[in-house]
Amino acid sequence: MPYKRDDSPYWWIFITQSDGKRVRRSSGTADYAAAKALEQQARADVWKEKEWGVNPPRSFNEVMLPYLRNASQHQRSYETTTNRVKALRGHFTGMVMNDLAGKDIRAYMDRRVADGVSAATINRELAALSAAINWCNVEYEWGLPNPVKGRKMREPEGRVRWLTRAEVESLCRAARAQKFGLLLEAFIRLAVNTGCRKEEMLGLEWRRVDFANELVYLEGVHTKAGKRRSIPLNDGAIDALKKMMAFRAEHCPSTPWVFARGNGERVLCLRTGFNKACKKAGIDDFTIHDLRHTCAAHLISAGVALAEVRDLLGHSTVMMTERYAHLAPARVRDAVRVLDQGRERSSSRSVHAEVPAGQGGALLKLVTP
Incomplete structure (x- = not known):
């Protein structure tokens, strides 16, 4: 009762x-x-x-809560997932998930579009719903329908904003003139020369910096994809790290962090100083993550293969790296030159016809245009 x-x-x-x-x-x-x-x-x-053997009706909460408790908590993006679920809950609460159909997914898309939400955000929210349904079907064998599959909004091409080398130098000069300018400049130069993500650099410890082999080691817990990788260091990156090492020796010799304050505490955020430096340098619409785009753009423009850039940046697939492909016009230029070679071969084929003796026995050379 x-x-x-x-x-x-x-x-x-x-x-x-x-x-x-x-x-x-x-x-x-x-x-x-x-x-x-x-x-x-x-x-x-x-x-x-x-x-x-009839499947009982399952509510949205019955599907989502076990997934959040048991599966999603082990993901690095758990907080992001919970935020996406909040948006889903407002629409799907009260629905019987056994009867979920494509029209319900389309209604959600239309509602979120009307709210001014981007296609990318809507796709990520529905991906969370799809993951929860799949998890329950595998773990509990509920046999719920998953109409999210095959329904995805078309997303615009990914944003690519990067700086020229002259703009990078201008940004570094503006950063150097600020308070804690040494730290900010070193951060910018390391990002541009390694392509590391912000959290990968701010969480970098000196024990994972190998000057002898000119490498930085990232374990799975430090990377977005959860896979370890090694980052080679060029002269620009080594110079930035050595400046931070000198800062450490002078102010906080016992700190384990590469990017640390004078008291040895880890730097958690550089956004305010970075935005000020961008404004002073006259650089608009540029974020910290765009330093990573800058590294990729410089590599691709110099002719480095997409697969090698993918490995350096830690992309899970080369599709993520292909957003920079338009910065390598030399590849396309080499491709169209093949057509010129074919034309040259055709032009070299001359048709020789022997002229009758009555016409002096000369040869008539016919060249195809």
């Missing part, structure tokens, strides 16, 4: 699931008769599941 709890205005119901597990949950209503009907319906669904 439904019962009351001191901490809830609603009636609570109690059922025993087909696997023997006892479940107490809120009915979501303060009406006793409605709560009793819901409890009886839940018990009938359990009986059908046990005796007939």
Whole structure:
């Protein structure tokens, strides 16, 4: 029978699931008769599941909460996932997930578009829903439909904003003139010369800097993809690291962090100083992450292969790196030159015809245009 709890205005119901597990949950209503009907319906669904093998109705919360508790918490993007679920909850709460159809997914897309949300954000939110459904189908064998599959909004081409070498120098000069300018300049130069992400650099420890082999080691816990990789250091990166080493020796010799304050504490954010430096250098619409784009752009422009840039940046697939392909016109120029070679070969083929003796026995050379 439904019962009351001191901490809830609603009636609570109690059922025993087909696997023997006892479940107490809120009915979501303060009406006793409605709560009793819901409890009886839940018990009938359990009986059908046990005796007939019929899947009971699953609510949005029943699908999403176990996924967040058991699977998503182990992801590096857990907080991002929970934020996406908040948007999903406002639309799908109250729906029976067993009956979820493509029209429901399309309705969600239309609603979010009307709210001014980008296609990329909508796709990521629906990806969280799809992951939760798949997880429940694998772990609990619920056999729920997943109409998210095959439904994806078209996203605009990824943003690529980068600086020329002259602009990089201008930005570094502006950074150097600020308070903590040495640290900010070293950060900018290391980012441009290695392509590392912001968190990979701010979380960098001296024990993972190998000057002898000119490498920086990133473990899986430090990278977005969760895979370890080694970053080679060129002269520009080594110079930036040596400046931070001199700063450490003078101010905080015991700190384990490459980018540390004078008291040895790790630097957590550089956004304010970075934005000021950009403004002073006259650089608009530029973020810290765009330093990574700058590194990739310089490499591609210099003729480095996309696969090698992918490995350096730590992209999971070369598709992520292909956004920079337009910066390598030399590859396309070499391709069209093949057509010139074919034309030269055709031009070299001359048709020689022997002229009759009455015309002096000269040869008539016919050259195809």
